[in-house]
Amino acid sequence: MNIAAELAEEIRTRSADAAARKLEQFAPSEIATALMQLTPAFAQDVLAALPDARRELLFSAAPEPVARQWERNALYGHDAIGRLMEPVIGAFTPEWTVGETIEALRERVKSMLITYVWVLDGEGRLSGIVTMRDLLFATNPCTLREVMTKDPFVLQAAMPLRDAMKQVLDRHYPVYPVVDAAGRLTGLVRGQAMFEAQAIEISLQAGSMMGVEKEERVATPWHHSLKLRHPWLQLNLLTAFLAAAVVGLFQDTLDRLVILALFLPVLAGQSGNTGCQALAVTLRGMTLGELKPGAERRLVSKEAWLGCLNGVGVGVAAGVGMFITAAGQHQARPFMLGFVVFLAMIGACVASGVSGALVPLTLKRLGFDPATASSIFLTTATDVVSMGMLLGLAALLVH
Numbered sequence: 001m002n003i004a005a006e007l008a009e010e011i012r013t014r015s016a017d018a019a020a021r022k023l024e025q026f027a028p029s030e031i032a033t034a035l036m037q038l039t040p041a042f043a044q045d046v047l048a049a050l051p052d053a054r055r056e057l058l059f060s061a062a063p064e065p066v067a068r069q070w071e072r073n074a075l076y077g078h079d080a081i082g083r084l085m086e087p088v089i090g091a092f093t094p095e096w097t098v099g100e101t102i103e104a105l106r107e108r109v110k111s112m113l114i115t116y117v118w119v120l121d122g123e124g125r126l127s128g129i130v131t132m133r134d135l136l137f138a139t140n141p142c143t144l145r146e147v148m149t150k151d152p153f154v155l156q157a158a159m160p161l162r163d164a165m166k167q168v169l170d171r172h173y174p175v176y177p178v179v180d181a182a183g184r185l186t187g188l189v190r191g192q193a194m195f196e197a198q199a200i201e202i203s204l205q206a207g208s209m210m211g212v213e214k215e216e217r218v219a220t221p222w223h224h225s226l227k228l229r230h231p232w233l234q235l236n237l238l239t240a241f242l243a244a245a246v247v248g249l250f251q252d253t254l255d256r257l258v259i260l261a262l263f264l265p266v267l268a269g270q271s272g273n274t275g276c277q278a279l280a281v282t283l284r285g286m287t288l289g290e291l292k293p294g295a296e297r298r299l300v301s302k303e304a305w306l307g308c309l310n311g312v313g314v315g316v317a318a319g320v321g322m323f324i325t326a327a328g329q330h331q332a333r334p335f336m337l338g339f340v341v342f343l344a345m346i347g348a349c350v351a352s353g354v355s356g357a358l359v360p361l362t363l364k365r366l367g368f369d370p371a372t373a374s375s376i377f378l379t380t381a382t383d384v385v386s387m388g389m390l391l392g393l394a395a396l397l398v399h
Helices: 003-011 016-023 028-036 040-049 052-061 064-073 098-108 132-137 161-168 191-209 222-249 251-256 260-288 296-328 334-365 374-397
Strands: 116-120 126-131 175-179 185-190
Touching: 003 016, 003 028, 016 040, 028 040, 028 052, 040 064, 052 064, 064 185, 098 132, 116 132, 126 132, 126 175, 161 191, 175 191, 185 191, 222 251, 222 374, 251 260, 251 374, 260 296, 260 334, 260 374, 296 334, 334 374
Parallel strands: none
Antiparallel strands: 116 126, 175 185
16 A cells, blocks of 8 residues: 555544644645545545645646646535536547547546546537447447437536435436536536435434534544533533523422432433434434425424323333332322323423424524534423423422
8 A cells, every 4th residue: 555545544534634734744746646535525625724835735736637626626615516526537529439439538447437428518518428338339430429318417516415415316326427507517426425425414413413513533632522522511511500490490399209309310311212213303304305395394293292192101101100109108199199290201202302303493494503412402401391390290289
């Protein structure tokens, strides 16, 4: 394995900033070769993290098509398909004959992976594509215009990855042409790169829900990880004080019925799990494009009904558990204590199911990443509601 390959393998699991710091000690040619072995999107992140002077040296050291593609990719947003583009290889005009095209590709295919022939008009707009099968079985005098497939499927460079994934779910092509607003072929995106990027996006949601930033990697230095994580823990502490304040409002009830303290974590745990299930389904629907406009009310209603049914199921078991415990401790009115736990479990599960759907929907409507720290807000809602309902019902019904 050469230096560039080893370098690419080493920085692949690092954050963009950490990778950029690592690359500073190598020659521009080695860095350029290493970046060419990374996914285009991550290469763009690393390039953006490098000093301007260093980046200019890399553009000079890289092959001209690659450097030109890096410049194009940098024009698009972080979640745009344009950041995943590779240089166009195998582009010809419609007048080229099959024989001329095969001869021109003969040397290129020895060092490059060419899947399709791209047919462009005089202004660089994509007119059609030719598969290798059609190219090899056509007679040499035929022009590409005669054998090409017209009006091919294309992706827009400015299109978000999420929208692009919706369009390619039933089109399993190895390579997709990417055009700009004028219809000019500006790059190629491999299906593998798209699905990898989407898989990474989905896998990052688990960390985002707990306040772990997407830029943090296993190799991220501890001090940088601390900087990224600690503010979210402070926010979590603040929301925990809110739950504690609710318990404080019913301190007299808790002093009178100490047995309720045994079931506070039971309600919090069950309602928290219910909310996490709703949250996971909602985020998955957003990511995969299953949550269409106007479906939000239906989703919230469904989660409320599921919360009610689940609450009844676990509420019966928890109520029986409270009755047995209260009777065993010779508490007054053990049946009513069990009934309180039953009602509180139903209410808490309904509220947590609704919260699990509403938290990401609300964050999205406010313009924030729906996955960002969702579980922190969800945990606060479920803790406040579950503890408040148990203690509040006990204060009203158990005298």
